Amino acid sequence: MLFRSTAVAATVACFLALAGAASAQTTQAELKDRVAAYVQPSNAERTRVAVEQLTAVGFTPAIETFEGGGRNSGPMEGRNVVVLIPGTGGGAGGEILLTAHYDAVKLRDGTMSQGVVDNAGSVVAVIEAARALKANPPAHDVRLILFDQEELGLIGARKWIEAHGITQVAGVLNSDVAAYGDTMMYGQNNGAQSAWVTRAVQETCAARALQCVGYPTYPPSDDRAFSAAGAPVVSLGFQDQVGAHQMWLAFNGGESTGLAEGFVPRVFRTIHSAEDKVEVVEGETIRLTADTYEAVVRAMDAKLTADGK
Template identity: 40%
Template sequence: MRSVLTALLAGSLCLAGLPASAGTREDVASFVQPTQAGRLAALEALLKREGLAYEIQTFEGGPKGKPMQGRNVVVTLGKGQRDLLLTAHYDAEVLKDGTLAGAVVDNAASVVAIIQAAKTLGAGKLKHRLRVIFFDQEELGLLGAKAYVAGPDGGRVAAVINFDVNGYGDTPFFADPKDPALAKAVRQACLAAAEDCLAFGAYPPSDHLAFRKAGAPETSFSILPAREAHQLWLFANAGKTSQMEAGFLPKVLGLIHTPNDNMDAVDPATVERAGRLAVELVRAADRTVK
């Protein structure tokens, strides 16, 4: 059954006659741009190609002392009194030399994954309104997410499912939700996707934290190789009791925010895996969250 389902999904994700993985790789690579505006243009091009209508919500952001307009990109699917949010940030880290990181692991891969999920979810019916949101200025302090929370739709949020760092590996891990209904949805989704998901009590900072501060149910998902995911759990959760060697850093922490975050690090199969998991997470949350 699983092999048949995988084949069907691969067929549905074929892009312009290319195998699914080849198309996925090209989509992720399109975000390697010299400017943030170029990354926004790459995102808009993918959404237009997939027939996903969107709006751009601007906000006042930028680093301290350097005001810069931010642009969140919002796709709205279906109707409902409350919103489920499926989110990922599309901006990239500015390196010390002033250039922009390729930022494909962090976080173009997740952007492509949730676009793939949106295509599938748009064909079904949900009780909630689904908003697929691509946040700007995450790397400057979650500014796009904070602006959304403070905006007119911040009070409609039923739950947030964020994706960050989904470029390579086979082991999903997540920020363990405090909300019982969302926690139940996460377990159901991992079971439905046949994934052994690893819960993090302390998960690296990402856009979900802006919603946590506002009291909304939230989680965030990543994928890494199994050994690296467990190493990162020790790094983030065990502290001085981790028994790791002095100076140890999981590989991903030496990859993101550096020139090495490039297409050499990306496995398209991981991106597609994240997209399928996102579908299951939204469907499960739609059932369990009010």
């Protein structure tokens, strides 16, 4: 009996320890569930999920509507979802933007893509990073923006810039495609003004011994709306290590990439197709993405502060 009751006590203690850990940090399984919640029949439903998830972790999100729509869709109202995390510096030196698009693409058969790799994984990761930043704020204000209508031509980001300008934008971390793998990708094609943000990324990779791959040519996302307006910005993403290098070759290898003729990297067989589905999402990657983005924002904050901003 003694042995048995000791075992029970140990089990209870173990559960209590686990409960304590869970309240401090969202589990990988919970993060994956949050990504799965974006599998919806419309982008309007995805807006609702984003607002619910932000509210659940203690934010009061604002919805900024805009007149958008693309060439094929015709005029269509869009909704950017925005949260401000006040820094300790009283708003001095402008804001660091943490951004990801939450809209999914419509497939050729007229149904919605599940849009988890592209881009609900990023959305859940930036919300989790924002939660950590709110708990221990950096000097600079951080504005989390979940953009709509990226898939129609970066429209949510362009409309946000149109409405607010970039004079208060100190730097931007954008995330697109982050749901599986352990290798962080970063674009290096956002102009000379973005060099210090790239350095913040590289230093974070070194400090965390994280496998990172820089791309002189990187596929466009909402980052391009900001670099076109002159803002310092980096676009980040995650995938598996082999895939990240295959993608590097596909975009930067020139005439002789060494890839087999007709070869398409996995990520491009996944996004904008029925293969972009919740089964490929890895909770471990969402955790890694959130922690890394939080660290990059803190590195950007430190660079701005060191620069007297």
